[in-house]
Amino acid sequence: MISAKDRYTGKHSIEVGSIAKTIGKYLGFGGEHLEMLEIAGLLHDLGKLAVPLKILNKPGKLTAKEFELIKVHPFYTYKTLSQVKGMEKIACWAGYHHERLDGSGYPFHLTSHELELESRIIQVADVLAALLEDRPYRRALTPQEIFQILRGEVEKGKLDAQVVEVGLKVVFQTAFQVRWG
Numbered sequence: 636m637i638s639a640k641d642r643y644t645g646k647h648s649i650e651v652g653s654i655a656k657t658i659g660k661y662l663g664f665g666g667e668h669l670e671m672l673e674i675a676g677l678l679h680d681l682g683k684l685a686v687p688l689k690i691l692n693k694p695g696k697l698t699a700k701e702f703e704l705i706k707v708h709p710f711y712t713y714k715t716l717s718q719v720k721g722m723e724k725i726a727c728w729a730g731y732h733h734e735r736l737d738g739s740g741y742p743f744h745l746t747s748h749e750l751e752l753e754s755r756i757i758q759v760a761d762v763l764a765a766l767l768e769d770r771p772y773r774r775a776l777t778p779q780e781i782f783q784i785l786r787g788e789v790e791k792g793k794l795d796a797q798v799v800e801v802g803l804k805v806v807f808q809t810a811f812q813v814r815w816g
Contacts, residue, residue: 647764652676654760657805658798662752675728675757682711682730709733710742728753732761735793747795755795759785759802762794767806778807 655676659669683691686708690701697705713730716722731754734740736747750758766781776784785803788794 647768648677648680650764650768651679651757651760654763654802654806655756658756658760658801659753661801661805662756662798671725672728672753672756675725675753676760678716678725679712679729679732679757679761680708681715682708682713685711706733706741713742724753727751728757732757734758735788736795737792739793752795752798755798756802759794759798762788763802763806 652673653676656669656673659672664672686704690697690704693701709730709732712732713726716726716729719726728751731740731743731745731750734743734745734750734754735758736750736755738744738746762785763781766776766784769775782803785794785799789796789799
């Protein structure tokens, strides 16, 4: 559905699902648990259906009001998925993708004690995928820039150190070998 509205978000969600699944495999997840993690990655931006397309694809910096509109999408992802029987865990994992361990994320301002490993995996997969992609407002980042940003987020207490290290390892072993030789 989101691909019909915004081709970029559809491609991004596929990448998040793939990275999340790969991180999950590395951490020992398997079977249905791994499939659920991938589904959470695929659906994490479902709430963007509630955001106007002109804001999603804006080439320049968002205004404060536009950014506030963007920040509601994880809530709508959570709300939509939590209403589907059997999707309660996926709703949390996907809906919490902009939360941060120190409580500075959105929309719920959850902290490390409230965030399951699966939510932390989706968070890291989302950031990694975003940094690897061209965006309307910037080019894809280099491996060095990605390492610097993610390790900085760990140092600030925002992202899970173990998940970031695994994410960097699996992405650099696969995607970067293809993309940057």
